[in-house]
Amino acid sequence: MSRLVVVTNRIAPVGEGGPPQGGLAVAVLEALKEHGGVWLGWSGKIVETLPDKPRIRRYRNNLTVVELDLTQAEYDTYYLGYANGTLWPAFHYRLDLMEFSRPNLDGYSAVNRRFARALDGLLQPGDRVWVHDYHLIPLASELRALDISLRLGFFLHTPFPVTQVLLGVPWHRNLVEHLTAYDVIGFQTDRDVAAFADYLASEKHGQVGPDGEGEAFGRKFQVQAFPISIETSSMIKQAVDMEDSPQVRRLKAALRGRRLLIGVDRLDYSKGLVRRIRAVERLFAVHPQFRSAVTFMQIAPATRGELHQYASIRSELEQHAGRINGAYADYDWMPIRYISRSYSRRTLAGFYRASAIGLVTPLIDGMNLVAKEYVACQDPTDPGVLVLSRFAGAAQELDGALIVNPYDFEAVGDALAGALEMPLDERRDRHRVLLDRLKRWDVTVWRRAFEAALAA
Structure with a gap:
């Protein structure tokens, strides 16, 4: 059976003891222990100098956890600056609170590129990669640039804004093009699916059919609502x-x-x-x-x-x-x-x-x-x-x-x-x-x- 590779902004504490906090962490660990696989994400640590290699921990059930650190500059630009200073307010319909700068965008892109490089050495033929949330939207494009042709899926935990709101986000076309580099794009609700489809159609980039089959920017993909739940x-x-x-x-x-x-x-x-x-x-x-x-x-x-x-x-x-x-x-x-x-x-x-x-x-x-x-x-x-x-x-x-x-x-x-x-x-x-x-x-x-x- 092929492995599942999960990528999240942050790695939840993983150990052999008590249960993890939060439904996503429970679901991720459950899936990885069922199939075997890799969980990669930020360790939560901010360091002055990045280590030569990410930390790799191996657990029972064929589970591998890969932790990446961030520098202070990466934390300020990737995490605080673009992910939470630009995307979070925009995706929650607060363009008035959105802040944007080119250095923050560059930092966001650079960290996604580093995540992709870290993954590149870990992936095996047949792996399925599941990427989570707005922090990592460009990750599929970065993996494709490394000639990785595995099945890539993305799930957005936030709302996806309607077209007139998304148009207020600098670099919106690039964001959506990055999303279409995934094979499966998952949203929380049918309302989010409709907003994504409307953007593609109204901006004349592509379309999503009634069955969720989409085509845009020269790629084909599946779009679907997967409302997250609890244990x-x-x-x-x-x-x-x-x-x-x-x-x-x-x-x-x-x-x-x-x-x-x-x-x-x-x-x-x-x-x-x-x-x-x-x-x-x-x-x-x-x-x-x-x-x-x-x-x-x-x-x-x-x-x-x-x-x-x-x-x-x-x-x-x-x-x-x-x-x-x-x-x-x-x-x-x-x-x-x-x-x-x-x-x-x-x-x-x-x-x-x-x-x-x-x-x-x-x-x-x-x-x-x-x-x-x-x-x-x-x-x-x-x-x-x-x-x-x-x-x-x-x-x-x-x-x-x-x-x-x-x-x-x-x-x-x-x-x-x-x-x-x-x-x-x-x-x-x-x-x-x-x-x-x-x-x-x-x-x-x-x-x-x-x-x-x-x-x-």
Whole structure:
């Protein structure tokens, strides 16, 4: 059987001990252990001088892990500069926050070229290569330039922007041409597939047929939606195991019988956190029966703190949370708990299970696995309600949630009141539909679907 070679921006910790954190890492390791193969990516280390060769670690199940370091200049240009300063805001419809420079683009291209050279010496005839996310869009072109003709697949975890947004990105034609160097191009939703097809057609570069067969820039490829999922059975077990854990007992003791609303996100402008806080304010302002009866806990650990956009989000979020607490708090009740530290997935599973509402309201998101994790962690006999943004990719699948427009924070606040008053029978019915979907399409089914397309 041919090997699978996976390339990601960052390598998750791999060892013989406990499970890795995150659905993608679980899926990657599961696939590599099933087939044997290679996982290549950035080690997370920034070094002054690059080593002569990448670090190669070999594990059981014929698994090889290859780690590449970055220099400070590469980190600044490839990672912070172009990947997260240009592509991330553009792919999340924030051209106003996009920053672009030629040195950053050059650094992005150079690191992709170095990834390709590192792969070149490791590949074997018959290997299938699966590349992940916006950091590595040019990798297929760099591999083709090295005369590598293996099957190459790409999966984009973020949204793919509509044509009028993508046209605002300098070098957009080159980006799309790089994508078409892959044999299989995977997106999160049919909406993303349609945006990609529209760009090719409207810019007269090529076309994608109804069956997903595409042709552009002299190449043929397959385009398809593969909505990423979670390890559903594992999340259910973790939630049950953590139900009476010390962390959950502490949380419930602090709540003193109040119902919990929870949001869990990276601190990012795409997550709609300020509007979410204002929706909670609307709940308390217009529905006073929930004052002192409900607490909202927002967990939002900071990431990419080197970028100034993220510092301003944190400041604005803290100001709104403080203002609302000042207006509504009582001597024994704090309406909003804003926490900027991270917790393990096991602890979060227990927190999800203890929550009456999961509030997931990104302004746009490729998928949003928090929504799926929240559903999996609920007690089927007394489940909470998922309130979900229509602009999250997950909304295309989880139609048993309360679907809201995150830009209309007043409507979201009213939806929270409706969720808190929802009868038990309706909550059970909605949860049953949502959980059935997650059991049928978990992360293993997702990765096997992509693997089948890549092997076709």
